[in-house]
Amino acid sequence: MGGNHDLPSLPGYKGEALKILREAEAQAGDLIRIFKDGTSYEGVLMPRSEYGDERHIVIKIRSGYNIGVRVTADTRVEKVGAGAKVTFKPPPPPKQRPNLPRVSILSTGGTIASRVDYRTGAVRPAISAEDLYSIVPELSDIAVIETEVIFSLFSEDLTPKHWTRIAETVAKRIGEGVDGVVITHGTDTMAYTAAALSFALQDLPVPVVLVGAQRSEDRPSSDAALNLIGAVSAAAEAPFAEVVVAMHETVSDNAVAFHRGTKVRKCHTSRRDAFKSVNVNPLARLADGQLTMLTEDYRKRDHDRELTLKPNFDERVALIKFYPGMNPRLIDLYVDLGYRGLILEGTGLGHVGRKCFPSIRKAVERGLIVAMASQCIWGRVNMNVYTNGRDLLALGVIPLGDMLAETALVKLMWALGETDDPEEAKALLRTNMAGEVSARSIYI
Amino acid sequence: MSKQLNYSKIGLLVGLECHQQLATRTKLFCSCKPRLFKGEPKVTFLRRLRPTQSELGQVDPAAYFEFKKGVRILYEADNETSCLVEMDEEPPHPLNPEALEVALTVALMMNAKPVDEIHVMRKTVIDGSNTTGFQRTCVVALNGSIEVEGKAVPIEHISLEEDAARKTGAEGFEIRYRIDRLGIPLIEVTTGPVIQSPREAQRVALAIGRILRATKKVRRGIGTIRQDLNISIRDGALIEIKGVQELELISKVVEYEAKRQLGLLEIRDELKKRGVTEDEIRGEFHNATELFKKTKCRVLRKAINQGKRVLAVKLPKFSGLLGREIAPGMRLGREMADRARFWGRVGGIFHTDELPAYGVTEGEVDRLKRLLKAGPEDAVVFVADTLENAADALRAVVERAKEALRGVPEETRAANPDGTTRYMRPRPGAARMYPETDIPPIQITEEYLQELASRLPELPEEAVKRLMVEYDLNEKLAKQLVDSEYLGLFEDTVRKAQRVSPTVVAATLTETLKALRRDGVDVEEVSDEQILEVFRLVDSGRTTKEAIPEIITWLAEHKDGTVEEAVKELGLTVISGDELRSLVDRVVYENEAVVKERGEGAFGFLMGVIMKRYRGRLDAKVVSELLKERLKSLYRG
Structure with missing residues (x-):
């Protein structure tokens, strides 16, 4: 969105349409009349989508419908009246109850923390405490909320540098003594950020909850409200002190699942329950206002525990998905680019074709850390079963057990961010830091 | 209230919103079949x-109220008729171009101007x-006009929209909806508010329906066409009445609504005369549970036994006005009950205008009135439910009473099958x-519109004329056919079953199906292909035209059955050859006396006996030949 910087009065308009509107001295929001082909159309001038062409003017006619009117040689526009100034007056926020737990909500962008400005068509962040309270008044019964916008980005535009900033901000808030932190986030890469924070924020005293929405908040059917209620409830009161993702458990609006940050993956493009815990059960769930732990194996909330912040990531790590016929030169390319680590997303139990072996050998010899996760998503790599696997082990490829490939990428970036010593980084990679690997494969 | 109203004198103005489901291959925003x-x-x-x-930060109060009360919706689905799009689990797919084409076609037929984008x-x-x-x-076209009996009726909008899910139940705070209907394309035709009488409203609806059907792309059956009516009278209010499913009901709904508004205005004037002010209607609720402890009224006793309360409120100087019939079956008391049900989720209300009754005694009414310090000119309304529901219900009653002082409240109402209406929600x-x-x-291009304009379907009047000439149908049948949604199937059938007379096909598709429907046969269950197949069997002489109603009835009752099976099951295969010959012989023998008396003159009588006994299984022409032959030989012999 955005892109309307140069002409805020006529957002989105270009070319012929812009020219004729300028001549009529019309602005978005004005009542205008368009004459053409012997008829006329009257309505409120609306902004044009920036993907729209240059030949149509969009007006909202009296019945509330929008229509686009094509500008032709004989089209004339007349401004009938200035637009009524639209002011957004949110309902008064509910009363704060000072003895409730304190929760900090940090906004990074995405569907959950945005609302459409119907006059300009732009999406603006809705993240002041007042905004949130007015959207989800129930929050005021759960916690005293303080909010901060760290940045406002689609999650696919985030980089490891943003993870660092988020981690530092969370650490600051926790240092100030909040009872929990909620991070609103676009869902596309929320699982990567969750993994990154899991490694960067060690010895957490309180919960850090990432939350998103698959349906924007301005729709009556949005999943944002329930997810937010779940996230704030967990931040305020959950017994665990871990980085988790809070999203719908099913397609129904009755339960929120909390997934461990290192074991969660977005597994559906559009469903509310897109996020799934992989190879483990979710950590907890919230239904009917009741939070239930689903495992006994978790770090407990403890205000007195001292947070250790390790927020550095080295971006010179790549995730390479093997596929039939993959050109081994792709691996060489990363080596030549000076990369320090490669996560191979291999087939099945952890394999790549033999054609790739020379390139992998070269990478290892050049000092790159090369590790293996599986593209099957579910299950554990085991490279002792087939010859190819054994040969890869012999080349120095590190098997990563039941770790998710995305988590493995983030972890290696973090390990290499923490240390310049490859051996030390390898040791970190092999150590369970934040529940990213489990020794047992339970049947789910 | 049976007096004829002078509609122009009361300033009646009606606008129609006609919604028709389209028979496209898929839904409007996904590829599901438009089926239930x-x-x-x-x-x-x-x-x-x-x-x-x-955008102003306001929240619709009715909507917020529902939400706060914890209303939940349970959706029902199957995998054939809906997908993630209807579940709101996937963004919509692009607008169905087939539906758009039908809408644009209708727009051009109604002389409307398609929007550019x-x-x-x-x-x-x-x-x-x-x-x-x-x-x-979405609005597809604006500013059209159709002519109905010499008067130009403006068509303000032609829109394309998705049909809604259908309600299948409600229990407490849980409402059930089935999402199969959600997303079926609907075309909406909105007229200007220029219609001035109930009869005219019906005629305009019929004319719109005819044009829609002329596209041959509309779905048929109950619920596939629905009218919303916007009705106002002078000094009244604009009332939106939703969901009139039958054309025949339109004039009645308009008439009743005009009367209802007049009746409410009379009540307003009467209240003014009695000197009631809004401040007087105070909305103080009294707990009357104790008073009804020993009541013989079963509804109240049951509620009290369940631990519910009886709350009562006085409506000053309203006596006699709650029970007054303002239109057939419609009273202010009932409007209050509708509001109480909506806002308080109660089963209903009691009011003193209708008491003593329902087991509530005169003594109880007297004591109630004393408790509320109500005089003979006052009315008392009470309700039995949980304290919260009862209070919500009475608040709604009090609000409605205040509105009665102002006249007709603006609201959205729903049509009942008898032509009366009920409160649905605030506008x-x-x-x-x-x-x-x-x-x-x-974007709609000029080229596309020109192309569509070059192949517009024929208008209904033209179709009637053509059917009369081309197929030798009488005018009545031709008109019925054009109004029936079966015109396409008719032409298909006549082409593929050439030995069946077009009049028989037309009569079957109109009168026969109508009669079957009236008898409760679910004709909509029978597909076009099946009906065509029935005619093919008649065409090939394997069954007779007399058997058609029975076969269609059987098909409607056997969802997965085939036409062949129907004919077999019903024993409707044509009797021919030796079997037929011996049958004729038997009947002649049984009626020997008549034959002896009348000789060949007994033909008509015997023919009647045979056809009556074996109707649907005989080809009358063959029987007649055989019988004549037989009588001739007998007579000679």
Whole structure:
């Protein structure tokens, strides 16, 4: 969105349409009349989508419908009246109850923390405490909320540098003594950020909850409200002190699942329950206002525990998905680019074709850390079963057990961010830091 | 209230919104079949719809009230008739071009101007009938006009929108909707508010329906065409009445609504005369539970036994006005009950205008009036439910009483099958239409419109004329056929079953089906292909035209049955050859006396006996030949 910087009065308009509107001295929001082909159309001038062409003017006619009117040689526009100034007056926020737990909500962008400005068509962040309270008044019964916008980005535009900033901000808030932190986030890469924070924020005293929405908040059917209620409830009161993702458990609006940050993956493009815990059960769930732990194996909330912040990531790590016929030169390319680590997303139990072996050998010899996760998503790599696997082990490829490939990428970036010593980084990679690997494969 | 109203004198103005489901191959925003399913749902899911703020930060009060009370919606689905799009689990697919073409065709037939660029909008609807909380809708054309009996009726909008889910039940705070109907394309034709009498409203609706059917792309059967009526009289209010499913009902609904508004205005004047002010209607609720402890009224006793309370409120100087019939079956008391049901979720209310009755005694009424310090000119309304529900219900009653002082309250009402209406919800605010950002605008080119204009379907009047000439149908049948939605099937059948007379086909598709429907046969269950197959069998002489109603009835009752099976099961295969010969012989023998008496003159009588006994299984022409032959030989012999 955005892109309307140069002409805020006529957002989105270009070319012929812009020219004729300028001549009529019309602005978005004005009542205008368009004459053409012997008829006329009257309505409120609306902004044009920036993907729209240059030949149509969009007006909202009296019945509330929008229509686009094509500008032709004989089209004339007349401004009938200035637009009524639209002011957004949110309902008064509910009363704060000072003895409730304190929760900090940090906004990074995405569907959950945005609302459409119907006059300009732009999406603006809705993240002041007042905004949130007015959207989800129930929050005021759960916690005293303080909010901060760290940045406002689609999650696919985030980089490891943003993870660092988020981690530092969370650490600051926790240092100030909040009872929990909620991070609103676009869902596309929320699982990567969750993994990154899991490694960067060690010895957490309180919960850090990432939350998103698959349906924007301005729709009556949005999943944002329930997810937010779940996230704030967990931040305020959950017994665990871990980085988790809070999203719908099913397609129904009755339960929120909390997934461990290192074991969660977005597994559906559009469903509310897109996020799934992989190879483990979710950590907890919230239904009917009741939070239930689903495992006994978790770090407990403890205000007195001292947070250790390790927020550095080295971006010179790549995730390479093997596929039939993959050109081994792709691996060489990363080596030549000076990369320090490669996560191979291999087939099945952890394999790549033999054609790739020379390139992998070269990478290892050049000092790159090369590790293996599986593209099957579910299950554990085991490279002792087939010859190819054994040969890869012999080349120095590190098997990563039941770790998710995305988590493995983030972890290696973090390990290499923490240390310049490859051996030390390898040791970190092999150590369970934040529940990213489990020794047992339970049947789910 | 049976007096004929002078509609022009009371300033009646009616506008129609005619909604017709389209028979496209897929739904409007996904590739599901536009069909309904029966039986148990394979998928259910639970949702809550949260009222969102308008661009001004306002929240619709009715919607927010529902939400706060914890209303939940249980949706039912199966995998044939809906997908993730209807579940609001996937963004909509692009607008169905087939549906758009039908809408544009209708627009051109109604002389409307298609818009250059179509913008799909979201119209907020949060009663649960749309999983998204809004209905997707777009204006396709503006400013049309049709001629109805010499008068030009302006067509303001022609729109394309998705049909809503259908309600299948409600229990407490849980409403059930089935999402099979959600997303079926609907064309909406909106007239200007220029209609001045109930009869005219019906005629305009009929004319619109005829044009829609002329596209041969409309669905048929109960519920596939629905009219919303916008009705006002001078000094009254604009009332939107939703969901009139039968054409025949339109004039009645308009008439009743005009009377209702007049009746409410009379009540307003009467209240003024009695000197009631809004401040006087105070809304102080009294707990009257104790008073009804020993009541013989079963409803009240049951409620009290369940630990519920009886709350009562006085309506000063309203005596006699709650029970007064303002239109057939409609009273102010009933309007209050509708409001109480909506806002308080109660079963109903009691009011003193209708008491003593229902087991409530005169003594109880007297004591109640004393408790509320109500005089003979006052009315008392009471309700038995939980304290919260009862209070909500009475608050709604008091609000409605205050509105009675002002006249006719603006509201959305729903039509009942008998032509009366009931309160549905407050009229939604104006600002409830937002752009559907998931669907890019669609540009309509001049070339496309010219192409469509060159192949418009024939207008209904032209079709009637052509049918009369081409197929030798009488005017009545031709008109019925054009109005029936079966014109396409008729022409198909006549082409493929050439030995069956077009008149028989036309009569079957109109009169026969209508008669069957009246007898409760679910004719809609029988597909076009099946009907065509029936005619083919008649065509090939394997069954007779007399057997058609029975076969169609059987098919309607046997969902997976074939036409062949129907004929076999019903024993309707044609009797021919030796079997027929011996049958004729038998009947002649049985009626020997008549034959002896009348000789060959007995033919008519015997023919009647045979056809009556074996109707549907005989070819009359063959029987007649055989019988003549037989009589001739007998006579000679």
